[in-house]
Amino acid sequence: MVPNVVLVTGVSRFLGGQLAARLAANPAVERVLGVDTVQPGRDLLRRMGRTEFVRADIRNPLIAKVITAARVDTVVHASVNSHSGPDGRATMKEMNVIGTMQLLAACQKSPLVRRMVVRSTSAVYGSSPRDPAVFTEDMEPRDLPSSGYSKDAVEIEGYVRGFGRRRPDVDVTTLRFSNLIGPRIDAVLTRYFELPVVPTVFGFDARLQLLHSEDALAVLERATLDAPPGVYNVAGAGVLMLSQAIRRAGRLPMPVPRSALSPVSRFFRSTRLVDFSPEQLRYLNFGRVLDTTRLRERFGFTPRWTTQQAFDDFVHGRDLRPVIDPERIREVERGVGNLIARLR
16 A cells, blocks of 8 residues: 655655655655755755655654654654764764654554654674574574664664564564665765775675665665565675675775774774774674575565676776776786796
8 A cells, every 4th residue: 555644764865865755756655754853965855856854853752743743654764874973973873773762652652654664784683703604584693783883773673673563553664784885875885995995804705795775765665655564684686705896896905914903994984084883894804695585575576786786886886997907907917927837
């Protein structure tokens, strides 16, 4: 059943704003409300069309009045944030966890709410050397995330499950996205691959499974309009080894010992190029791969881009050029090959 009134949180950022724009362009959706603490940029606001922007903080109980007054029947919680930003980690945790608690409390009070869609993350599985080859939705992390965005996501999902038990009449869909990538995404991972010299952990080559930002929008839209409730892993097919991704981006790898990883990450943080958190460092160390069978068979969605295609689209869209001329590398390889041949 197509919703009548949809409320989307986090519309000043890419996913929330673009989702609101898609829903506003759908004539079957009667009304779209976009909520955030700051107004979207001019271009994004224009794309959002008839979306009604509401400047509100979901940490404030007043969000309940917004939901009740607008007679909202579908809520999409897309504002869960993975970056601490200038306000620091404490504010990020408040926005993520306290904000979700207040939003769920508001939805619980409204008898009109019939559907809840939550953008979560595969980071709830953590990253460790004891991980399985692939994570299914029913698996628990081998090492429970102890801090940062991963821990926030675990807590958020716990509150969402509690809401589902208290309001069994509401269809709840939780989407565990793998790391997003694409020409229009600005994230730690995209900034990492834009570095001319990319730090890696000596002796490790993580398996990366990525999700194109357009596929993320498509699955959010489908979950909002008409899709079976449940918990779903969302990721592109296939994997890229970290070393392969670095080569495809034309970057230079810089292997460093694990003992030197923290000082190196602090250096990049001080330059404001990439802000590595401990959980992001673990991901770049061990990687993470998801089983998406439930997404395809029960939810009825197959991502358009594979992991490799999504990464290549990011590289081409950002116009990343090789740090070293490929022809120069081939010349060196030929020279080394000739030298080895003469020594035989």
